[in-house]
Amino acid sequence: MKSYGQFCPVAKAAELFCERWNALIIRDLASGPRRFSELQRGVPLMSPSLLSSRLKWLIAEGVVARHGMGGKHSGYALTEAGREFAPLVEALGIWGQRWTRRELKAHEIDLGLLVWSLESSSNPQAFGPRRCLIRLELTDQPKAKRWWWFLNQKGRCELCVDDPGGDVNIYLACTLPDAIYIIRGDLAPATALGTGRLELLGDGWATRAFDEWLNLGPLTKIPSRRPDAKPG
Numbered sequence: 001m002k003s004y005g006q007f008c009p010v011a012k013a014a015e016l017f018c019e020r021w022n023a024l025i026i027r028d029l030a031s032g033p034r035r036f037s038e039l040q041r042g043v044p045l046m047s048p049s050l051l052s053s054r055l056k057w058l059i060a061e062g063v064v065a066r067h068g069m070g071g072k073h074s075g076y077a078l079t080e081a082g083r084e085f086a087p088l089v090e091a092l093g094i095w096g097q098r099w100t101r102r103e104l105k106a107h108e109i110d111l112g113l114l115v116w117s118l119e120s121s122s123n124p125q126a127f128g129p130r131r132c133l134i135r136l137e138l139t140d141q142p143k144a145k146r147w148w149w150f151l152n153q154k155g156r157c158e159l160c161v162d163d164p165g166g167d168v169n170i171y172l173a174c175t176l177p178d179a180i181y182i183i184r185g186d187l188a189p190a191t192a193l194g195t196g197r198l199e200l201l202g203d204g205w206a207t208r209a210f211d212e213w214l215n216l217g218p219l220t221k222i223p224s225r226r227p228d229a230k231p232g
Contacts, residue, residue: 002015003015016058016061016063017085017088019054021043021046021050021051021054022054022058023089023092024042024043025039025042025043025051025054025055025058025064026058026063026078026082026085026089027042027089028042028043028120029064029076029077029078029082030078030083030085030086030089031120032077033067033075033076033077034075034076034077035074035075035076036048036051036052036055036075036076038075038120039051039055039076041112041116041119041120042113042116042120044110044112044113044116055076058082061081062079062081062082063078063079063081063082063085064076064077064078064079064082065077065078065079093219094219094222097184097185097219097220097222097224098222098223098224098225099224099225099226100226101184101185101186101224101226102224102226102228103228104177104180104181109176109177109180110180111138111141111145111176114176114179114180114183115136115148115159116159117183118136118150118157118159118183118214119150119157119158119159121183121215121217122150122152122157122213122214122215123212123213123214123215124152124153124155124156124157124213125155126152126209126210126212126213126215127152127205127206127209127213130205130206131151131152131153131166132152132153132169132170132206132209132213133149133150133151133152133164133166133167133168133169133170134149134150134151134152134168134169134170134172134206134213135147135148135149135163135168135170135171135172136148136149136150136172136173136179137171137172137173137174138174138175138176138179139173139174139175140175140176140177141176147163148160148161149161149162149163149164149168151164152213168202169202169203169206170200170201170202170203170206170207170210171199171200171201171202172198172199172200173198173199174192174197174198174199175197178192178197178198182198182214182216183214183216183220184220185216185219185220185221185222186224189210189211189214189216
């Protein structure tokens with residue numbers, strides 16, 4: 001890792017936080033402990049070996065620690081020092097929502113990050129004790145990447161690449177870019193439904209809880225101030 005060669009505390013902190021991928025690892029750990037496989041899904045373009053190397057470095061710097069998560073595998077969690085980065089992560093998110101949002105470019109249309117975001121940030125408690133299976137159809141994708149399932153039960157949401165079986169309670173259909181615009185806050189779900197950019201069908205008890213399940217965070221409420229931002 002390259003050093004700025006300065007004793008300035010801003011420079012020292014930036015050497016750690018601003019190294020490529022580190023901010024995203026800290027971002028994902030800020031919401032709670034994660035297993036290695038879960039961290040991988042948040043940084044799909046990062047190789048497993050590089051992720052492992054960065055975690056070892058962050059552990060050595062006292063920012064991350066190993067965390068027992070039950071079963072055979074341990075996970076990772078932020079230390080007290082790591083948690084002090086949380087306001088910085090939030091501030092970056094606010095600035096990014098306000099000043100970087102525009103029409104998506106081809107290299108930003110990330111299917112892996114979309115489905116991981118839906119799994120990790122959704123609220124399965126929205127359906128109460130009921131099992132709820134959601135099928136998402138990305139209408140612009142090839143057959144192998146077109147359908148995704150989200151199984152909500154026992155307080156957890158699990159992403160499934162194959163149909164897990166049982167009744168589907170919610171059917172969703174939209175393009176991949178529109179799905180990203182929705183979770184990024186550019187396109188309100190109600191607007192997407194009203195304009196036909198999102199199709200929502202299924203059991204009444206499940207569809208009524210869809211917005212609560214989607215669980216869009218406070219960052220999505222921050223309006224873009226870019227003159228070239230894509231309208232909702």
